[in-house]
Amino acid sequence: MVTQTVETDAKEAAGGGSFLKNNLREYGLLLSLVVIMVFFQIETDGTLFQPLNLTNLILQNSYIIVMALGMLLVIVSGHIDLSVGSVSGFVGAVAAVLMVNHGVHFVVATILCLILGGVIGAAQGYWVAFYKIPSFIVTLAGMLVFKGLALAVLEGSSVGPFPDTFQLLSTGFIPDPFHGETLRVTSLVAGILMALVLLVSKVRGRAERVKHGMESEPAILFMVKNLVFASMIAAFSYMLASYKGLPNVLIVMLLLMLIYDFVTSRTTLGRRIYALGGNEKAARLSGIKTERLTFYTFINMGMLSALAGLIFAARLNTATPKAGLGFELDVIAACFIGGASASGGVGKVLGAVIGAFIMGVMNNGMSIMGIGIDYQQVIKGLVLLAAVCVDVYNKKK
């Protein structure tokens, strides 16, 4: 009996090892984020994890993450969108003109702007999907067009400030009826609840898979991974709660993350996008309407760019002609650092989010350390290259 248990244990351990080896990428990504965080936490003498800074970190990166969700789909489908920065700037400008100059109610203006984003995405996706014009070229053109249009709409100057209610999108925090002075109880409870829900859903999903004999991830790894994840969420929400609570934009972001993660991993729509990017010809011969699907991913990207533009405008409380400049680079880098493949078919929503956080933490940490903007860019560029090299190397092995 005893020897038998030892044997199975040894087998399981070996299985765990090989599983870890095969899924190095996924765990490696999370691990690198943790390592980078710890590194900057030490280098900045603990400033990184101060509640104020943590809140800022989320606010600063929210619009990048929102766009990364759409960009991931575009990249997985085998395309690229270079226009997202310009589009978000343009939509922010339109929002400002509507709300500030014409006094349109913020809800109406927001809806109009999201529709505008969708239309812009459709206008670009149309050429990519139905005329097979390389997305690189179409969206490069779009980048110029919308950068110019943003300038035109704003007539070269900044427009602001926005109505207070609109600003809450970026600067607001979820309300706290307990009026906790030092700790926002609602935020803390919401955070912990979130962690628990995540944990429970993961455990149930695993039980379902085990029932069908489909699970290959060893139990110990599964537990460690998810406990770390859940406790990280709980710890972060505690830290945020000790400042002003959970930012509204974080809630928006988390909701979107959950939706996109679900769509990509569980629905037929998501499955078809991966098939399209993985082997377009096979997808087409399997009855997937590849052209329409490509078209949709661009519409989706346009809407998310619009949302990101609104968040950014609300955060600055003014729309400037320079808004959105260079965002596309951060967004695309986030996807590739997060493990998406430039040739399509590969990439995960959570990967892109972690990729965006890696970029964000590096930006933030290096700024606190006082590294100049010049070398910050050099370092970010090298990190991107390194991440993709590791990927390619892993694949070749």
Place this chain on the structure above:
Amino acid sequence: MAEPILEMRGIKKSFHGVRALSNVNLSVQPGEIHAIVGENGAGKSTLMKVLSGVYPDGDFEGQIKFSGQDCHFKGIADSEHKGIIIIHQELALVPLLSIAENIFLGNEQATGGIINWTTSFVKTQALLKKVGLKESPNALITNLGVGKQQLIEIAKALSKEVKLLILDEPTASLNETDSDALMELLLELKRQGITCILISHKLNEISKVADSITVLRDGATVASLDCTSGKISEDTVIRHMVGREMADRYPKRRPDIGGKVFEVKNWKVHHEVHPERVVIKGVDLHVKRGEIVGIAGLMGAGRTELAMSIFGKTYGRDISGEVFLHGKKVDTSTVQKAINNRIAYVTEDRKGYGLVLDETIAWNTTLANLNAVSTNAVIDEGREFNVAEDYRRKLNIRSPDVFARTVNLSGGNQQKVVLAKWLFSDPEVLILDEPTRGIDVGAKYEIYTIIAQLAAEGKCVLMISSEMPELLGMCDRICVLNEGKFVAEFTAAEATQEKIMRSIVTSGVN
């Protein structure tokens, strides 16, 4: 007899354990036109790749002697240096460069890296004259027809001091006038003392120009025929080409054939890129319940084009004609509609068109019928797993579980996954395009068994294959497609390889 210019002895070559050439001997006399014939997959192209150094020395067994010297080619550059030039079936010209630029590509008329355009122009003019072209050396390749492009390739070969010219199916995509012109040119080159190896399916051409013929079958030389002493009949050549033993390599079937289920009428398809070319010239076709109908034909006969144009118009343009199921006209103009009408097409190119290689067996199995494993567009992974596991067992897909990525499977198992995908779409009509291409004998038998099983269940099977024994072994009826038309039809009882081959090689003449 003079000393042969080229002597290949005991050439053996395998790919991942599969024998492509088992024992080839080839001896070519100087100044002759030497034809190499054989079925698809007999090893002709592989042999020429061995000769031209595409497979470097050491990658194969055997001996090559050229102009009396032992040769150990490390690459194409080595063989070209000796004067062996091969012109492949797919032309290697850059369409948007001029004739002169193409002819001297990689061999530019330059001093110190600076191209002398005058020399290029003059030399090109001389070369074009030799091959009988009146085009300007500055004309772009893309503006020339296929026939002229072929001549440009020959001119390019002549620019390199060619001693042995190898042409791989040069007339496959040419019309009759262009083919005749090309044959004339070969005879002219022969008068100038250039030795030539001609690979062709067209026996009438070969009998016109060849001095000797080597017949390959299953990767070995089966006959070397001399045409100078007396005319060799096509019968003799055909018999050598196909004459192999038919062993018990196919499952026993007891056909139970019902009424007409699937019917295609007056189907016409134009070429995707060159719309003026008609690829399928108004064909009729039908399959009965429980029947396996084979489509025989050479490469380029239009078999895949026919199948893919029927299946959701995935090939070709200006498609006309009608498809009927159970006597009712159906719309198959998109893949989705074809699938909804219970038609399935299993591609000949499983890696390019069949599988998403990075993904798992389960993932690929359900791809064409995702709705059947999902509720409100949410995929039920449990159901998906059960479906895939079920097919893995039924089709005997060898892998530890259904979560293995398909890229890691062997060819036979990959083919089974593609089959599983289409079986799960619940088809009534199955079009199988080269279902056993590139897989080993054991896996072939398993695929045959599955096909026989499908027919026994009352499905209509349309099977396209280049391997005639396979068609003879499996089909109830065989239709022969050549140059976009059905040229013959045989029942299982009357069909023989000779008859099929004859209907193909003689159809071009009439």
